[in-house]
Amino acid sequence: MQTTPDQTALAGATSADHRYVNIAAYKFISFDDTEEMRPQFQALCTQLHLKGTILLTPEGINMFLSGLPADIEHYLSWLRSDPRFADIEVKYSYSNEQSHRRMLVRIKKEIITMRMPLIKPELGRAPSVEPATLKRWLDQGHDDAGKPVVMVDTRNDFEVDVGTFDNTVDYRIGKFTEFPAVIEQHKADFAGKTVVTFCTGGIRCEKAAIHMQNIGYDNVYQLEGGILKYFEDVGGDHYTGDCFVFDYRTALNPKLEPTETVQCFACRAVVTPRQQLDPAYVAGTSCPHCADKKTAAQ
Structure with a gap:
């Protein structure tokens, strides 16, 4: 019987001699029954002894969970039984302890606060670049069209200080709501270049790239899956520090x-x-x- 990508990833907890699986996932999708679904998420996660945070918002879901492999698999099967989340993509890591201390299911207005209501990733994403392709671009010093590649970090300053891509543009923002105005002020700096926005797991850079398109950036991509997916797929080339x-x-x-x-x-x-x-x-x-x-x- 052929194994699924989820089963292969979940098996990594045993093969790496780590007990717990940690998952990170999000999806932008219309989600108008958050109040009704919140107790169902909370009850199942409690039953499965999962720890972490799940954010339910009108624009979609965001989650970071930690648990035993079989319990994570059970949770993902339940989540994907909802057609809205059937194709949600998951990033995995492993640890000897659960990565969170408690279980929270919260309802918020946005997956990540940007205060730009016209940005709706569900209606259309900015172009994305896969980690392997980005690594190749950085290896050769330009994209496939020969344009210089510039990395733009959309995270907060204290996150950037832990580690980031080499030669990245970092505007030292204290919160994501500052990003739209800052990037608009510097649009001329990126003329003739290919811009790749990135963040931890993909959420912030997805919104950031759409905003940049909306204000006239010609050649902007988001790093698919963020830094965590880059680490998972290609390792730490062109990156200094940790995430x-x-x-x-x-x-x-x-x-x-x-x-x-x-x-x-x-x-x-x-x-x-x-x-x-x-x-x-x-x-x-x-x-x-x-x-x-x-x-x-x-």
């Missing part, structure tokens, strides 16, 4: 393994292994970032 993730692991390396990077419990700043050697770092209490803020306030 920040919003769970207890804090950051994953290009092998999709947790790193020693942590988040400060007090101020939520990212603390690298080198920074953890600072006397100001006390696990669960403080970090060098906290100390710098206190000094500046004095």
